[in-house]
Amino acid sequence: MRGIERLVMRGAMVVAGFAAAPAFALCPEPAASAGGPDNAHTRYVESHLLPPVIRKGDTPVTLAERMRQYGVPGISVAVIHDGKLAWARGWGVRDVVSCKAVTPDTVFQSASISKVATAVLALRMVEQGKLGLDANIDDALRSWKLPADPALAPHGVTLRQLLSHTSGLGVHGFIGYMPGVPLPTPEQILGGVPPANTPAVRSVLPAGQTFEYSGGGYVVTQVALADAGGAPFAELERREVLGPLGMTRSAFAMPPSPELVANLAFGHENGSVVAGNYRVQPELAPAGLWTTAADLARLIMDIQASAQGKTGHRLSPAMTRQMLTAVKDNWGMGVAVYPSGPSRFMHDGVNVGYYVFMIAYADKGEGVVVLTNGGDRRIVADVVRAVATDYGWPDIAAPASEEKTLSLAEYAKAAGHFVGGGLDVVLEARPGGLYANAGAPVAERLVTLSARRFRSESLGITVEFTPDFSSFTMIEGSPPMKLVRMEAPASPVKKAT
Template identity: 25%
Template sequence: MDRFLQKQMDSLQLPGLSIAFINKGKIVYHRALGVADIKTKAPVDEQSIFEAASLSKAVFAYWVMKMVDQGLLNLDAPLYKYLPYPDIAQDERYKLITARMVLSHQSGFPNWRFFTADSSLHVKQGALYLNSKPGTSFGYSGEGFLYLGKVVAHLLNQSLQNMEPVFEKEVAISLHMAHSSFTSNPYILKHKVRGHQDGHIDPANGLNWPIIPSLQVDSNTFDPAASLHTNALDYAAFIIALMKDKGLSRNSIDEMLRPQLNVPIAEDFRKAGYSNWGLGIGIAQTPSGTVYLHSGNNGNFQSGFMMDKTRQLGYVFFTNCDQGNSFNEKLEAFLSLK
């Protein structure tokens, strides 16, 4: 594995890599390789922090299911009954959206509102819109997670700017994710590696945080879709919790990992091997059985994980560049997962 990883880092020009493998429900291999910054050559180490990108969604989904267990949220109750959403008030169909729809990507929202909308929808630039009637089709969406995040904050009498301590108490501490955070803090800023794109430090990464100005999302905002900062050791602890049904009722674990809908054949996720979607997590069928997975892509940070719950094995990795998806393909082939 050491030889394989070094070969891939050289051929794909990965600046840094944090990776962990799980077998029999335990971390059996971990490496922190490469550099945090190609200019300073500062090495990646076990304290180094990466952007998890969309791997954030699975962790947030776990927290949502914990709230379901606590009776604070009903998966199938329309979210507007908890918190109306002025951003989409012009389209009454949004009142159909439930937490289940958001977590399984059936909200009808686009991935992000600033992506170019279908011209037939006559949407003003920067306005939130629905691509389809909620609950009728698959459509990967960070916007849905952002709305659900606002609902969760409201139910906790918090805001997206001050709910991190609750996340730490309810999830991070109990799962031994000691250095994982959705918002900025001194530890994260000290240990975060730099993002790279096209072989260079990403000039847009000057603030060293994934910023979404049009949504007023910054380093102090809990963005459930994309702002988790972590490393492979911390995230592997989360995967092990899913494997061992830790912290959630059996019903909630089963709901997370149960196919909620089929991924359409034309979707890029289907082409990447995803056959179904659970709650906050993708599902794929391999020659060795069912696996659960998710990839992450913030451009200058890419990541991925895979979990085989039956065999209690899996892996997670984080890179600080735009070659993580290519690395994941090489890794899956090396492990004969496809």
């Protein structure tokens, strides 16, 4: 799924969440102690949720209220502070059938955050001399070869391109498989051969020139790592990344092991457990990590420590700096990075029945992980905002603020035609505000947060323009995708009628 299609899908999930009565309301509320230790910070999150835009007189709502409103059965949060795991806690239930409580040890699908662990393994193998970061990936592939494409990839594609989504390869993401059905091998996935349920992974854009999110490229990486490492991908991850970091509740295991199932959060849609409880993702590298919020925090802390120049971590400081440096359009290797302000990195993820999110500073030990097992993803943004407000991290999420009003001339500065990251958006300045049209039947009025910052409420995304309005970047609610102004604006100003 590409660009705006993926964002529209998420918006549809929000609508669906409101359309159904949340079945988890039938579950008794778990005992307060069931979610893990509490403190002043966890109690702040429980009682101080606010959306990004508030009206005068609005007061915070509780996490429990927001979970009921948004149809979120369970949520798990871990916070990094001063370079340490400050706390990890769960709220709600693992599933609406057993009504068992989410605990700090409850395991969720990490969806596309899996790519962060994949990138760490890949770059570690580069440092071990087993792979070339800028060599043709076919040099490492043994069990499968990427079909040559003299027009789009005359020199092949590289590991750096695969990890940064600049390889030009297709297949955005994967929908998974029902438990118990025959699963394709990685080679069948790459070839689009049954029982694979996605097309073949092939070049669709010139290699190295354009950012185009490609989960398919990460399956190529999965095969290359296994071939170069002489062991299955999941075993390499356990040996080189998960085990040394103490991520004892994490595994690239599809389906999950009995040990993980013992405290597993099932996926939910429309307030009910998805058929089969979850989808199996044999596409391990892009989407197959089972984990806890605390375990993901351990991975983040190792990256942070290395980024700050400390040695003895999974990657050297020099390699970590490369990982966190944008290759194209705010994407480093395995993570998205932000173009302005303090150095930060993030990733989010959507698998059937799950929405997950992580964001952290690179130059200091602060960050947050939020995992959910269904419902409306906007609750994640509210939780991140509460944590950021509590700890004083305005770069992670700005505190809630009231809507601003600008003149038509000021709105006209932002109007125009913008393209990037698979998105194509026309912004129109009207007397009532700035309106966005990305192919929908009706343009959406954006909420004005400042002269350069606007928000789409339907998608839960905040964008910020550069001072010269030549581009804007998604700064909250989405990876920081950058959209650039096209030379010929498409009717940017509409006069009042």
